[in-house]
Amino acid sequence: MTDTVFVLNGPNLNLLGTREPEIYGSDTLADIEAMLEEKARELSLAIDFRQTNHEGVLVDWLHEACRTGAKAVLLNAAAFTHTSIALLDAIKAIEPPVIEVHLSDPAKREPFRHLSYVSMAAADCVQGLGARGYAVALERAVQL
Ligand code: CA2
Secondary structure: OOOEEEEEEOOOHHHOOOOOHHHHOOOOHHHHHHHHHHHHHHOOOEEEEEEOOOHHHHHHHHHHHHHOOOOEEEEEOHHHHHOOHHHHHHHHHOOOOEEEEEOOOHHHOOHHHOOOOHHHOOOEEEEOOOOHHHHHHHHHHHHO
16 A cells, blocks of 8 residues: 655645745745655655644644554644644654654744754754755655
8 A cells, every 4th residue: 555644734834935935935835735746656655735724733633644554744833843842742642753844944043943842753854945845855754
């Protein structure tokens, strides 16, 4: 059976391509999904690509990834990266490895973005590569 990788996107990422292109690029989230579908085909993987503005929904989806036997999770938790102990606990609680993804490089931005709760439990992190970072993260998921 084809391995599935969950690709979970957090708050405000539904607005990609509409504002702040100098930070996040001009691709929309739908563009990123289409590009990643193509990459997944090359790697003989399936992806389940989702976005929510709600922290608890991300927690539920992490649990679902585990329950359904997902091979890995790519997680751009957006602002919840810097605030959410609930996400940290969920990442620790599940079996599939979580690869943290950020379009920008939070370490080069405001100090409040320098702390990542997600990093405390993630298997790997890809940041600062824009939309291409999702494809790089999917390649890393295969290697894990
Ligand atoms: O660089 C990333 O991918 C971030 O996860 C994006 C988050 C930010 O809070 C993190 O520090 C780094 C913000 C996503 C907001 O996306 C927008 C897109 C277009 C317009 C406004 C916000």
